[in-house]
Amino acid sequence: MPDAPPVADRRPLTSTHHGQQRVDDYEWLRAKDDPDVRAHLEAENAWTQQQTAHLADLRQTIFDEIKARTLETDLSVPTRQRGYWYYSRSFEGKEYGASCRVPAAVDGPDSWTPPEPAEDSTVDQPALPGEEVLLDLNDLAEGHEFFSMGASAVSLDDRYLAYSTDTNGDERYTVRVKDLTTGELLPDVVEGVLGGLTWSPDGRDLYYATVDASWRADKIWRHRIGTMQGDDELVHAETDGRFWVGLGRSRSDRFLLLAAGSKTTTEMRFLDTRDPDGTWQVFAERREGIEYEIEHAVIGGEDVFLVLHNATGPDFELGIAPVSPTPADGWRALIPHDPAVRLDNVDAFAGHLVVSQRSDSLTQLRVLELGADAEGGIADDYLVPFEAEVYTVGVGSNPAFDQPTIRLGFTTMAVPPSVYDYDVATRELALRRRTPVLGGYDPDDYEEHRLWAEAPDGELVPISLVARRDRPAGPVPLLLYGYGAYELSIDPYFSVARLCMLDRGAAFAIAHVRGGGERGRRWYDNGKLGHKRNTFSDFAACARHLVQEGWTTHETILGEGGSAGGLLIGAVANLYPAQFGGLVAQVPFVDILTTMLDATLPLTVPEYDEWGNPEDDPAVFDYIAGYAPYDNVTSQEYPPILAETSLNDTRVLYVEPAKWVARLRETDPDGAGRPGVLLKTEMSAGHGGVSGRYKAWHDRAFSLAWMLERMGLAEGPAPGLAGPAE
Template sequence: MNRRQLIVSTAATALAAAASPALARPSGAQMSPTPPVAKKIPVIIEQLGRTRTDDYQWMKDDNWQAVLRDPTLIKADVREHLEAENAYREAMLASTLPLQAQMFEEMKGRIKQDDSSVPSPDGPWEYYTRYDTGDQHPRFCRRPRGGGAETLLLDANALAEGKAYSEVSAAEHSPDHSLFAYAEDAQGSEVHQIYVRDLETGEVLADPIQSANGNFTFSPDSAWIFWTNQSANGRPDKIFRRPARGGESTLVYEEEDEGMFIGVGRSSDDAFILITIQNQETSEARLIPASDPTATPAILAAREVAVRYDADHWADRWIIRTNADEAIDFKIVSAPTASPARSEWRDLVAHTPGRFIEGVALVKDYLARQERADANTKIVIRDRAGAEHEIAVDEPAYALNLGGASEFDTTTMRYGYNSPSTPTSTYDYDLATRTRTLRKVQEVPSGHDPADYVVERLNAPAADGQLVPVTVLRRKTTPVDGTAPLLLYGYGSYGIPMAASFSTGRLSLVDRGWIYAIAHIRGGSDKGWGWFLDGRKFSKKNTFTDFTAAADHLIARNFTRSGQIVAQGGSAGGLLMGAVANMRPELWAGIIGQVPFVDVINTMSDTSLPLTPPEWPEWGNPIEDPEAYDYMMSYSPYDQVAPRAYPAILATGGLSDPRVTYWEPQKWVAKLRPATTSGKPVLLKINMEAGHGGASGRFDYLKEVAHDYAFAIWAVERGWEAA
């Protein structure tokens, strides 16, 4: 499908859009478009003595691995149905095109087009990215430290020229500054080519690395490049090495457990090359000394089920963040360089329940850690003698992000601060003098005054007495009298927290009188790692009931009312959307399920899919465990679709998505449409030229945001009734 342009160029449409933020309604009576009717081909599946029938299993292309790499290979009947769904959605949302165009221009106007990152110093150079006006993609650059002529390392716009999709997922210079490598995904399938450029000649070396997953690093001596292979089933399975300037590849490590993810990198002090191995609850690291980069990797500490750790080297010792010894919210231990096995671990920062240690950054004489509690963060600095001090912010809801340092022998680390109302400020922090230097404030060219907005932190009581943090953003002029429409966002999986951060896109809703809220629900680590553990496996339903509790609390506090809320979530957050649509359909005016993981039983029973074995610790294994099967079946959104008065629903996906494959939203919509008794539309948008993250260009992505927000407004204002 050719991507439909959302900018409407006629003067009449532009004037109509500018006159009112509401939907443009047709002037005369029109027939509503006819939705596609998916054929049913019942497939009976017997599993663990249980039987289920799937009418839409035909939508999964048996050759899906090849389709991810070349979408033109998809079965004709599947493509025909997807194109019919896209055409129906476009027809249903035709009245929103002026609104989409207006919001896109607003969002674009809030982005500084000729922008650049704060340079990161490393040896004689400082590295940065920048955008010129009109650029969809970044330019990777360097200049002499302290100033001087710029060298363009990579223009990702030129790389993307003529391609429907192009994303540079990783870029890195060699430690000796002679080479620059970058990984490009040219399909959205997360299968990458890694290119290496000679910075003296400017030439890209021949024979790029194929079938990589985007993760790579140079050896500390710059002689070798290590990378992670992407298997035919879309999993990282092997680490390879070859000379940095090209040559024969050598297998360094192969992971036999298909339930593990692997990656490769360097320690902060460049003393080791590190291979990381982990799933949702167990991890292991293997190390290669920088002095012998072709050595066989040695185990740092042998893997133990339910013990997670990540390690870095601090010049004379290992620094390890771990949940060992029942340290649910993690602690930091140290170990000798020569003997880092578990028996040698000694506590450096003890475990404190409710204070989740999210990560650690090291420079020569200082250790910085980022901690999370009650859905907010702080940064703690520790010197080698053990003295500590904090960097914290006294606000109700904010995001504080430790950036660390690109050099080891430095006393400066970088961090960023923002909040839902406040654009990002980037600081360089002197660890010795405890002074900070403001390096950049995010510019909003169209104008933005944080004082025009109110940010609040609520605590919604869950059914079991837990308090669920909810971050709320609104304009000061938006009344809290139950009349405002509200978008409630949630995720709640894998221990990933939802930061109370700034987004220029959200302002296109908030400035129209909407309230934007984030529910910091269980399944994320917003209140610690225990908050995550209480929202996975056999506690997964806490994620869903926390989200509805947040909605109920917002209604009780008079921020909005039932039936005037649009719920939004993506990927595993799309599972959340499907679950709450089944559980409490009356709460929502609309639901936006972005790349939604909704076909839980089928997906977690298919071991060929990229994420299935690695995610059994998160969801359970329905192939071998009857209890897991029954629990997952009890909430699986696709399997629990039934005759109900569903709200308006928009499901989105990408044809090249290896994480949530296109057929999950396609099947969900096919089953929802004949089931709903409300008469409200069920719509599907499949990007035929992208994967999990949607469009790759910074402006093309905004068109997708504008599309989804226009649907939200349309759902609250019941735009389909005007057709």
């Protein structure tokens, strides 16, 4: 076993940008197939294994706790689509689940009430009468070290199932088609697919997207069932390197909708499926800075396009337009722009519309009931009420245009994910299922809070926090999670694995930092491009606030983030090292300057609107160079760091954390290579880490054991965990 951290060779590579020389000693680690690179990654893994060997029993204990709290043989709430109820199953002892369906009863009073399985159903029995197993993912994963299910879609005549799989983690999926009447696979095989799969209404054609060399979805294709991929028709090719493409079908099945979008601009096309060989039409030509999406609806007996857009304000407006090409000045407001409410999405049904929105950093569902005799076609407009200080609510699976109910999901950091059906006519919520948590779990044993930290510029940053009510008095260890990019909101969520930390006396908090979308478009705008540093100072402000309010101490607060959140953690390590007792960076985007200087790398060009283009603009170069985690590592003291990555990641390449850790070791003021810095590389996985739920539990147990030791909570069992329910 190694007696010191591995030392990477320094092989200087000099480049010049805007008259400035940049020396990179570890760029050679990018050569993925170089035996020296593999040997270095394996050496880092060996060091990590040695340094955490004493945590093996704790890791197993945490895994056992996760397993004991999980109902392993389980069933999702069935969703009705045409003449079937669709659902997924999981099985005790199996890594993956299965997708299934059963025939739906004829229409009637209870036709939208999902069936419930028999209480004594087992792994080897059908969960519901007439069960048809569409796909058993365990069979598909057989013989593969890595397996990931991509998209799946059933044709509108219920005959064909198209599905995509990835067996190495690079997110290039292979599509196959199953004939559900015979159970046989068709000879059709489509490779190199990214994103969803969309059937034409007649079931003859399957639409899909492929990527270019930089992993940008740039082409939409139409595949005729029974033909070879080489004969597929190119529907659209996007030549602007900032734009990616995607395709879907309106819930009414009337239109195919093709979107081309960048970080700041959208252009959509539509095709009336009554004429599948007709001409695609551009709804509104792209205008820089104008984002929009369209959906088909019938309001007041008239076919219209709903247009969710930012042409009148940054937090979006819901407009109406004719079912024809219509520029922005022809969009009539249905829900005018309101700077206090961010409109995120709209779902159209035959009798109502559902708007997903957020206000004051909380998610909301807004229902607009349609009425032919009502003014403007809208009979009522209201919010679905929920009672909780911090929560997350969102629209679930609702594939049928004429369904009278809305399937939605609700959760908090203490209440497990809950599936409801909302009856629009009666305005009643019916709880269909709450994810069971075994071992005597009671949400009332935990308290949740919304806190507000003041950033250096006076902005108030929301924090969501959960802890046991019977935690020890005084400050407790705490894990602070952050992301802060792409306008993605990290809303409160429940985690079984997190209970292993909470039940040992720690607290968990989410810092809703700028760069996310929690407080509207301005929250995003003030955390990207030339405002990116706000993300880092917001996170540090949240940590300080939690210490000042007596929740924790700087010695026992840990920070965690992944991907763009890993960039946050890397920047915080350089800027605020004394504020944290440890940091976890998962698939971290820490070598941002190198990546954004190379337009040939995956996703670089589409990311210019998020980070800037340092190759063309010297001011952008200087700004990114000033915060890039890899470029700003110094000889200062750092807290213990755990960096986790995957060799086949195509979003954030493994080389970024590998280089970052190498530089951290090089700059150790004690010359010992910072033994408390660990790099763990999965050698057969992608951006999402290992595949299979048991593997994922072991993987999370590794991280949690490391964190619990940093918190001083590695000794002793978790309190309050009873045995699995009988």
